[in-house]
Amino acid sequence: MTMVEDRLGATFTALADPTRRAIVARLAAGDATVNELAAPFDMTLPGISKHLKVLERSGLISRSRQAQFRPCHLEVQVLDSAMEWIDQNRRAWSERFDKLDAHLREIQRPASRSRKATSHG
Amino acid sequence: MTMVEDRLGATFTALADPTRRAIVARLAAGDATVNELAAPFDMTLPGISKHLKVLERSGLISRSRQAQFRPCHLEVQVLDSAMEWIDQNRRAWSERFDKLDAHLREIQRPASRSRKATSHG
DNA sequence: CGGCTAAATAACCGTATGGTGAACTAGCCG
């Protein structure tokens, strides 16, 4: 499918490219113009422009107008959403692990009381 | 670029696809076989197999062997690395924002002067 | 052994992606 209307997907897609990650990292330090963003890379301006469009489509950055410059701005809440998704799954995994851990502790506990019979060995 | 040797890129690439995110979410609840993972999707098994390969290449999942089954396991630390990258940039942005905020407070001291207003979303 | 099931691989297809150079738009300045 076209992946359209999938905000999270667009965000991770945007972050999948090293150039775009570098741009995001750069913008985390403050707004910057397209040429400023392009400077560190061995890439033509249209290339950078495309990357910025991908970032913009994901909502990760926004662009305003200031004379002939188009300063790019990191929209940190989109970064947050992506992090949140990851964190939820990390958490789900942890909880499930805790449950297993608890279960293991239970079945490995010497059968002092009337719970489950621990036939260990 | 082949995106090879770019762990973080491979991770975000893996997370960019909704099917793969669903697989990750499913695995966060516990290990599962390929057919179990495939069940919820309207997709052929080779399709799922390809997705699993992408996930495996990124390190997000690992596969063991158990009879003729290949149970898939979420490698949560890779999820952590991705989250860490995002968090670092979030943090960098926050710190920079605090600085700007402090600066704004300073230049806006008593009797506001005719400094140009800086607007940031 | 043969046959069944789980899963991977191969070959292929349409579309998306990342990159280029060339041409165009937008706004400042002399």
Add this chain to the structure above:
DNA sequence: CGGCTAGTTCACCATACGGTTATTTAGCCG
């Protein structure tokens, strides 16, 4: 106005990606 600077859009290319069907490998069981 003309020209410089900042940036986008266009046309194009190669390769990667997501998906398919058909075939193949791997391991259990009768």
